[in-house]
Amino acid sequence: MKLHYKVDGGAFTSAGFAAGQVKRTLRQLGISPEIIRKISIAMYEAEMNMVLHANGGNVDVELAKDYITVVLEDQGPGIEDIDRAMEVGYSTASQKVRSMGFGAGMGLPNMKRYADELTIDTKLGVGTRVELKVFI
């Protein structure tokens, strides 16, 4: 099964909408709560990053027999220092984002924590592609 979502970069409110939809779909399909939890959290953080840093983008979800992958692609500024971005506490988010309870430098670490596989391809000025994979 394949699902596609467009993430609107303009509205903070929209971040996590796709994750919510995917969660509902997976639940209807009878996927275990622990798997749903892993994919929902990783996807939500990734979506949030897309809205906060890259003016939105596209999300493609593939549900196979023994895994779920979520690919998030944006045409944003790219990640300058991926090693630092993976560190807990490192953030380039604005004060506004921080006042919303994000921007504490936990987005990528949370993705790494909950995805079984995390692949990030990023190019400055071109965009970023994040692939999250969770085995069922």
Next chain:
Amino acid sequence: MKLNTVIELLDTDVVTGKVNLDYEVYYAYGSDLLSDVLAFVKNNVLLLTGLVHPQVIRTAELMDIKAVVIVRGKKPSQEMVTMANQKGILLLTTNHSLFTACGILYEKGLYGEEIVHDEITL
């Protein structure tokens, strides 16, 4: 602890309706950092926070959190209330600080779940 008891102990206003107040929460988690909630919440918790924007409800939805207490007398945004109603999440407000609200619940036997650390958090 039943949501009814939470409402009574914290002297909360109930902002959203249509939620079963007999529902029982097993733990509580207090935080103004949603990424922390995403990192550490596992089981059926009551969330206490001072944040008042819709991402709180989104977080609750994704973490299967059924009830949120907004502390420090803050008023939730209309957008937040609308989303909570849509998602069937109970939204409560209390004038207590986060610390005091948590303390009142803890004293009456609602504890936090042990948070699990891993190589990423340490």
